[in-house]
Amino acid sequence: MSLRNIYIYVRITIIIVFISSNTLYTQNTEIVNYKINAKLNVREKSIPGYEILTWYNDSSEEVKDLQFHLYLNGFKNNKSTYFKEIGFASLKEDEWGWIDILSFKIFNGDDLTRRIEYIQPDDENREDQTVMRVILPESIKPHQKITIEIEFYSKLPKAIRRVGYSNNFFFVCQWYPKIGVYEEKGKRGAKRSGWNCHQFHASSEFYSDFGTFEVTLTVPSNFIVGATGIKLSEKDNLNGTKTLSFYGEKIHDFAWTADPDFIVFKDKFHYYGLKDVDIIYLCQPGHEFTVSSYIQRAKDVLKYYGLWFGPYPYKKLTIVDPAKGANSGGMEYPNLITAGTSYLLKFWPLNRIPFIDEVVVHEVGHQWWYGMVGNNEFENAWLDEGLNTYSADINVAGVIYPKKIQSIFFNELSISMIDLQKAMYIVDPESDPIQKFCWEFYNGGGRFYYTKAALMLKTIEMHIGQKQMNKVLKAFFEKWRYKHPGPEDFINNLEEITGKNFRWFFNQVLYGTNELDYSISKIICKRIKPARGVFDRGNRNITIYQKDIDSLAKIKMQNKMLFKNTVYVRRLGEVIFPVEIEVKFENGEIIKENWNGKKRWKKFEYIKPYKVEYAIVDPDNKIPLDINITNNSKMLKPVLRGTLKWFFKWMFWIQNILELCHFFS
Ligand SMILES: [Zn+2]
Numbered sequence: 001m002s003l004r005n006i007y008i009y010v011r012i013t014i015i016i017v018f019i020s021s022n023t024l025y026t027q028n029t030e031i032v033n034y035k036i037n038a039k040l041n042v043r044e045k046s047i048p049g050y051e052i053l054t055w056y057n058d059s060s061e062e063v064k065d066l067q068f069h070l071y072l073n074g075f076k077n078n079k080s081t082y083f084k085e086i087g088f089a090s091l092k093e094d095e096w097g098w099i100d101i102l103s104f105k106i107f108n109g110d111d112l113t114r115r116i117e118y119i120q121p122d123d124e125n126r127e128d129q130t131v132m133r134v135i136l137p138e139s140i141k142p143h144q145k146i147t148i149e150i151e152f153y154s155k156l157p158k159a160i161r162r163v164g165y166s167n168n169f170f171f172v173c174q175w176y177p178k179i180g181v182y183e184e185k186g187k188r189g190a191k192r193s194g195w196n197c198h199q200f201h202a203s204s205e206f207y208s209d210f211g212t213f214e215v216t217l218t219v220p221s222n223f224i225v226g227a228t229g230i231k232l233s234e235k236d237n238l239n240g241t242k243t244l245s246f247y248g249e250k251i252h253d254f255a256w257t258a259d260p261d262f263i264v265f266k267d268k269f270h271y272y273g274l275k276d277v278d279i280i281y282l283c284q285p286g287h288e289f290t291v292s293s294y295i296q297r298a299k300d301v302l303k304y305y306g307l308w309f310g311p312y313p314y315k316k317l318t319i320v321d322p323a324k325g326a327n328s329g330g331m332e333y334p335n336l337i338t339a340g341t342s343y344l345l346k347f348w349p350l351n352r353i354p355f356i357d358e359v360v361v362h363e364v365g366h367q368w369w370y371g372m373v374g375n376n377e378f379e380n381a382w383l384d385e386g387l388n389t390y391s392a393d394i395n396v397a398g399v400i401y402p403k404k405i406q407s408i409f410f411n412e413l414s415i416s417m418i419d420l421q422k423a424m425y426i427v428d429p430e431s432d433p434i435q436k437f438c439w440e441f442y443n444g445g446g447r448f449y450y451t452k453a454a455l456m457l458k459t460i461e462m463h464i465g466q467k468q469m470n471k472v473l474k475a476f477f478e479k480w481r482y483k484h485p486g487p488e489d490f491i492n493n494l495e496e497i498t499g500k501n502f503r504w505f506f507n508q509v510l511y512g513t514n515e516l517d518y519s520i521s522k523i524i525c526k527r528i529k530p531a532r533g534v535f536d537r538g539n540r541n542i543t544i545y546q547k548d549i550d551s552l553a554k555i556k557m558q559n560k561m562l563f564k565n566t567v568y569v570r571r572l573g574e575v576i577f578p579v580e581i582e583v584k585f586e587n588g589e590i591i592k593e594n595w596n597g598k599k600r601w602k603k604f605e606y607i608k609p610y611k612v613e614y615a616i617v618d619p620d621n622k623i624p625l626d627i628n629i630t631n632n633s634k635m636l637k638p639v640l641r642g643t644l645k646w647f648f649k650w651m652f653w654i655q656n657i658l659e660l661c662h663f664f665s
Contacts, residue, residue, distance in 0.1 A: 030249070031056050032211030036176055038154075039218040039241075040258055045165050047154040051176055052107060054147040055140075059184040059193070062139040066148070067119070067197040068132045069208075071174035072099040074200035075157040075164075079127035081120070082161070085202035085439065090160065097157025097164060101132065101177065107147035110137055122199045122439070130200040132177070150177050159327040161202075162338075168223075169323030173255035173333060174206070181209050181376075181484065188376065188486035198378040203445060204438035205377035210482045212249040218242070219258050226282045226318040227256035228335045248335060250313070250482050252374050255333035257320050261285055267295045269317075274306040281319045293356050294319055294339060301364040304396050308470055309368055309477040317367070319360065330359050332366035339363065365392030373480045380487055381445065382434045382510075386453025389421065390461075391473070418458060418624050425451040426627050430513045435487055455624040456509050459577075462622035464498050472497045505577070509625065514574035518597065518617045519631035520581075521570040525611045528562040565612040570601040573627065582619035586610045592619075612636050 038049035057063050074082035075097035078089035091097075105111045118129040140146050154175050159166040163173050180197025183190040190196070196207060219225055221242045229248025236242050248254065262282040269277040279298055283291060298319060302312050318336040322328045329340025339359050365388045369375075375383035424447055431442040434453050438445055461469040476485070476493045491506050508514055530549045534541050567583055581593040587610045595602050606612070616633040618626060626632065 030211040031058055031209035032179060032252075034176075034211065034254070035214045036254070037216045038176070040170060040172075040220070040223070042168070042170075042220055042223075045156045045158075045170075047156065047172065047175060049152050049154065049176060051150045051152065052147060053150070053177075053179060054145050055179055056145045057140045057142055057182070059182055060142045061184060061193055062141055063136075063182055064139045065133050065135045065195075066146075067180040067195040068134075069174070069178045069180060069197060069200070069206075070099045070101070070130055070132050071178070071200045072097045072154055072157070072163070073129040075160060076129060077127070079125070081123055081125050081128040081130065081199050082202055084125065091157055095158035096155070097160070098129075098155050099175070099177070100153040100155075102151040102153055103149075104134060105149050106136075107149050112136070112148075120199060121197065122201070125199075128199055131180075131197050152177055159325060162328045162331050164327070166323050166326040168261065169257075169259040169326050171255075171257050171320070171322060171326055171328040171338070173253075173328075173331075174200075176254070178208055178253070181207055188484050189488050196376065196379075201378075201439035203441070205381065206253065207374075207376040207378055207484075208252045210250055210252050210374060212247075213251060213254045214245070214247050215254055215256075216243060216245045217256065217258075219244070220260070222260045223258040224260065224262040224264060224282065225256060225258045226262070226280060226320055226336060228254045228318075228333055230315050248314070251334035251371070253334055255336055257282065257322075257336075257338075259323065261323070262321075263288065265291050265295065267299075269299050269302045271303050271306065274303065274311045275313060275315075277302055277312055277314070278316045279319070280316065282321060284321045284323055287321055290321065290339070290356055294321075294360050297357050297360040298364050301361055301367075301392065301396055305365060305368050305391070308391075309474050310372075310481065312367060313372075314367075317364070330363060332363045332370055334371050335367075337363035337366070361392045361396055362388060365396065368477060372482060373477055374482070374484050376484060376486070377438070379437050380435065381438050382449035382453035383485065383487065383490060385446075385450045386434065386457060387473075389450045389454035390457040418455070418621075421451045421454050422624060422627075425455060429515050429627050433513050434510050452509075452625075458624045459509075459622070460494070460502070460505070462620075462624070464500070468498055508575045508577075512575075515627050516575035516577055516623065516625045517571075517573035517628050517631070518577075518579050518623075518626060519570050519572055519628070520615045520617055520634040521568045521601065521631075523568070523612055523615055523634055523636050524566045525636055526564045528564050528607065562607055562609055563611050565606040565608060567604045567606075567612065567615040568601060569595060569604070569615075569617055571597055571599070572631070575625070577623060577625075579617050579623065580619060581615060581617050583615045584613045586613050 033054040035052040036049055038047050040047055055066070074080045075091065077096065083089040101113070101116055103111065104113045104116055112134050115134050117133050119131050119133045120126065120128050121131060156170065156172065157164040159171070163171055163175070180195045183193065183196050185191070185193045198204065198207070213229060215227070215229070217225060217227070218237070218241050221236060221240055225244055227246045228251060229246040232245045232247050234242060234244045259282070261284065263285060265281040265283060267279045269279055279295055281291060281294055298317060302317070306312055314335050316335055320336065320338045322338050322340065329338050331338045366384060369387040369391065370377065370384035377384060428443055428447060429452070432445065432448055434448045434456065436445065436448070441448065472494050475497050476490060479493060480489065487510065491502060494502055532544050532546060532549060534543050567581070569579070569581055576597050579595050579597045581595060581604065583591045583593065583604065583606065585608060591606070593604055614633060614635040618632055
């Protein structure tokens with residue numbers, strides 16, 4: 001079939017589907033309804049497609065234009081914002097990727113193709129074509145719909161930044177014209193009404209509205225396809241191609257993959273009280289050693305997230321194992337995740353670190369934080385990455401596999417997931433706040449919106465207790481499922497559930513760049529000398545001489561020597577947070593103190609017949625945000641246990657991790 005014939009065929013089928021399902025559509029208020037028909041040309045690495053999009057104006061305003069993401073144009077040339085931010089373009093002549101809009105029409109109405117213009121809402125880069133705007137001849141009234149039809153031609157780049165081809169492996173994401181999110185003033189904290197439709201950046205992810213996707217894909221007959229949604233049909237076209245159709249609702253994106261070499265593994269998740277889910281694992285040859293752990297970890301997350309926050313409501317979850325060099329591993333899409341496997345992970349030292357578990361746990365976790373609670377990843381990345389790192393990497397991981405990861409070299413040294421997060425955060429803890437637009441970070445934002453955000457959430461959990469925290473997250477999930485929360489919505493929910501004010505905390509930790517660091521700065525222990533000199537006793541003075549003391553001490557006081565122990569706690573960082581202090585005495589007595597942490601320092605005094613042995617600030621590690629735990633404890637008589645032990649452990653790990661980062665980058 002020629003391209004033109006394909007379009008005619010596609011158009012007719014889509015119109016039939018569209019008309020037949022239109023009555024259903026009007027019964028709900030989903031924002032987007034996509035019907036896409038596309039074909040994979042393996043030789044050309046291209047996907048010509050046809051899209052009918054119905055968009056519902058959920059606002060109380062008239063909308064005069066439409067804005068679309070054309071993400072693939074980020075790979076069109078070295079002048080795109082994506083490549084400018086990266087600093088260089090690695091693609092060669094025939095490897096560029098782009099998306100052409102061949103026609104843009106109102107369904108059964110005006111042809112608006114000539115009105116297409118590229119805009120750059122984030123920077124002044126006129127060369128960037130990742131956002132398209134079309135001014136409409138007539139504005140869309142509040143709570144009205146518009147249906148448009150778009151013919152497009154997507155050329156896939158050679159595998160780069162999640163998308164593209166590597167030999168016969170195709171990973172197809174952000175591949176169709178995707179409409180932005182129209183936000184009314186005040187919604188998600190928006191300062192003014194308008195389209196939220198950011199350009200494609202080197203370090204940002206995505207944001208789009210919920211709705212229904214009906215996607216029909218034609219691929220060579222020997223290709224195995226995995227996709228968002230459920231497969232409705234598969235038909236052999238008897239010309240070397242086959243056509244598959246997929247359907248998904250209450251989702252905000254559609255991604256797919258095709259590869260003739262996939263080995264397909266199927267399993268089923270079943271747990272009392274939760275919905276059954278078909279798990280499909282598309283595995284690369286030679287990676288079969290990952291099957292059981294991938295599927296088990298997916299089931300674990302479906303279970304624990306399902307119980308903690310709410311069930312996974314979709315019928316299917318696909319795990320994709322990208323081919324070597326595919327640059328698409330470790331990513332989340334609705335109903336579909338990509339893992340990342342290397343043959344090397346089987347061997348020491350990499351087999352000492354549960355990468356396989358980690359990636360699957362994290363990406364499946366995104367089905368809740370990102371997939372269902374649809375935050376704006378451009379602007380509030382911490383709301384999915386931070387929440388997911390906290391829930392998946394710290395909490396679920398702790399339940400499903402041992403909390404401690406063995407060190408690479410020594411069995412006796414191990415590190416918790418929180419330690420690992422902290423080690424990454426403290427490398428540069430104050431160059432940016434957590435809440436910031438993704439592409440505006442000084443030195444990559446991951447340290448803040450993944451790790452500091454996770455430590456922030458863990459600190460809240462330790463402060464209010466795990467039960468309360470679970471309640472907070474469950475309520476947040478239920479309230480914002482299939483919606484777009486902003487940072488203030490998270491804070492409001494936390495305050496509502498706990499009945500406590502947290503503004504002081506988020507101002508410092510989420511919106512601010514200050515560090516949190518409390519320390520035991522010194523311990524002073526002095527023997528209390530008996531009274532000596534002249535004292536008033538009634539109407540007369542008495543004098544106590546040293547010789548009196550000596551003789552008295554010999555007789556009575558020998559066992560009643562008193563010490564004045566003074567413990568000094570200092571706030572070295574600017575962040576104020578209430579802290580606990582534990583003071584242990586030589587006789588084994590332990591005293592716990594609470595300090596609001598506000599002033600620069602505070603001293604605690606104890607008159608006791610024995611000396612302090614040590615003092616610790618935050619003895620139960622309730623403040624994972626503390627950037628330096630080597631100064632958290634002090635012993636009266638320093639020994640090589642205590643502080644130094646911590647110090648060596650930390651230095652060891654920081655070093656390991658930094659070396660590992662270099663190895664993988
Ligand atoms: Zn993530």
